[in-house]
Amino acid sequence: MADYNPPLARKVAVVTGASRGLGAAIALELARRGATTVLVYASPRSDAPIQKLADQIRALPHKPDVHACRTDLSSVHGAKALVSDLSSWRGSDLKIDILVNNAGVERVRPLSEISIEDYETVYNLNVRGPILLTQAVLPHLNANGRIINIGSVGGRAGFKDLSLYCSSKAALEGLTRSWAAELGGNGTTVNCVNPGPVPSEMLGNIPQEIVDMQKATTPIENRLGTAEEIANIVAAIAGSDGSWITGQVISASGGWAMY
Ligand code: NAP
Numbered sequence: 001m002a003d004y005n006p007p008l009a010r011k012v013a014v015v016t017g018a019s020r021g022l023g024a025a026i027a028l029e030l031a032r033r034g035a036t037t038v039l040v041y042a043s044p045r046s047d048a049p050i051q052k053l054a055d056q057i058r059a060l061p062h063k064p065d066v067h068a069c070r071t072d073l074s075s076v077h078g079a080k081a082l083v084s085d086l087s088s089w090r091g092s093d094l095k096i097d098i099l100v101n102n103a104g105v106e107r108v109r110p111l112s113e114i115s116i117e118d119y120e121t122v123y124n125l126n127v128r129g130p131i132l133l134t135q136a137v138l139p140h141l142n143a144n145g146r147i148i149n150i151g152s153v154g155g156r157a158g159f160k161d162l163s164l165y166c167s168s169k170a171a172l173e174g175l176t177r178s179w180a181a182e183l184g185g186n187g188t189t190v191n192c193v194n195p196g197p198v199p200s201e202m203l204g205n206i207p208q209e210i211v212d213m214q215k216a217t218t219p220i221e222n223r224l225g226t227a228e229e230i231a232n233i234v235a236a237i238a239g240s241d242g243s244w245i246t247g248q249v250i251s252a253s254g255g256w257a258m259y
Contacts, residue, residue, distance in 0.1 A: 006034030006062060007239045012096050014038040014086075014137065016073055016129070017103030019046035021200035022150065024053055025227035026100055029235045031057040035098065036065040040082060042072050042103070073103055074125035079136040086140075094140045098238045101130035101172075102150040106165040106202060118164060126168035130175065144187035146238045149176050150230075151194040151249065153257040159210055169194070173249050180247030189246035193234055196253025198225045220254035 013030045017023035018039035031037045037057060039050050050068045057066040069085045071078045087094045105125050107118045130149055141147075154162060155169030176192040183190055197203055197214050203224075215222055233252045237245060251257040 006032075007241075008098075008235075009034035009062075011035040011098055011239070012038070012090075013098035013100065013238065014040060014082075014096055015100045015102060016040040016133065017150075018053065018068075019043075019049050021202060022195065022198060022227050022230050023100070023102040024049070025231040026102060026234050027053065028057060029228070029231035030098065030100075030238060031064045031066065032060060033235055033239070034062060034064060035238075037067075038086060039066065039068040040073070040103070041068070041070055042074075044070070046070075073129040073133060074105075074121070076132070078129070079133040082133065083136045083140065095142050096137055096140045096145070097142050098146045098148070099134060099137050099141070100148045100150065100234060100238075101133060103129060104150065104152075104168075104202070106162065106205065108161050108205060108207060109164065110161050111163055114164060122164040122168050123171075126165070127171045127175075130172060134179065138183075141188065144240075144243065145183070145189075146242060147179060147183070147188065147190040148234050148238060149190070149192040150234075151176075151192045153194050153196045153214075153251060153253050155194060155249075156257060156259075161207065162210075176249065177247045184246055187243065189237070189242055191237055191242075191246060192249045193230065193237075194249055194251050194253065194257065195230045196225055196251075196256045198227055198230060200227065214253075214256055218254045218256045223254070225252065225254060 013035040015027040018027040019041035027037045054066045071082045151172045152169040154166040180190040
């Protein structure tokens with residue numbers, strides 16, 4: 001059909017942590033649905049995977065535009081550096097429609113061993129990162145914007161040795177609800193998607209007994225999720241179909257967590 005427009009055509013989506021895992025799948029799915037995507041990542045080792053993903057996106061049948069930006073979102077200046085890079089790329093009239101705060105980090109530490117550095121590593125990226133980036137994006141966010149925070153089922157679970165990570169994801173749920181209340185006036189929605197375990201570099205560092213327990217008690221097929229399944233849930237609420245859902249936390253875990 002020559003005049004068919006994909007659902008996210010003319011939308012600009014910023015996806016953090018797009019170099020691998022969930023973020024890469026989310027960026028690809030948003031692009032597949034027509035969005036121009038911005039791939040945000042942090043480490044030089046991810047230059048090559050990001051270029052590969054950008055090539056994959058450009059090769060889609062509708063040839064969506066894509067832009068990559070390396071910036072440290074755990075730093076105080078990372079978000080502003082990203083927006084300034086995007087302004088150079090799009091011109092002074094930078095407009096963004098979808099922000100996916102996906103970049104995250106975990107530290108496996110018993111309470112007695114948590115250091116200030118561990119706290120800063122986890123909280124500066126998982127909590128301060130979305131605050132500063134959402135703040136920086138806000139002046140450029142179109143009406144009917146979509147802010148989608150990637151939390152974790154850990155935000156409502158008591159996983160041993162993961163208190164920094166679990167509490168940071170609980171904080172993200174709190175931010176989601178308040179931002180939904182603040183930003184809804186022009187149709188902007190703010191939601192949190194909480195994945196259960198999905199194979200990724202991060203999951204490789206989670207204690208195996210936690211992952212085994214989750215797998216065994218997951219109602220859908222006693223299995224792990226896939227990055228594509230999480231991406232489909234994010235993409236489903238990123239477009240106009242998501243206009244009447246805000247301030248919600250969606251458990252994307254095959255029913256492991258039922259809210
Ligand atoms: P991952 O494979 O470890 O990927 C993390 C991503 O975050 C990478 O793209 C990384 O970029 C980026 N990143 C790390 N530090 C950064 C920084 N300082 N500034 C900007 N970007 C940074 O993680 P994942 O498993 O895909 O997880 C993605 C999100 O889903 C996280 O928020 C995680 O908490 C959540 N989640 C994951 C699971 C799971 O089972 N996988 C379950 C629940 C929730 P570089 O490549 O440049 O380092």
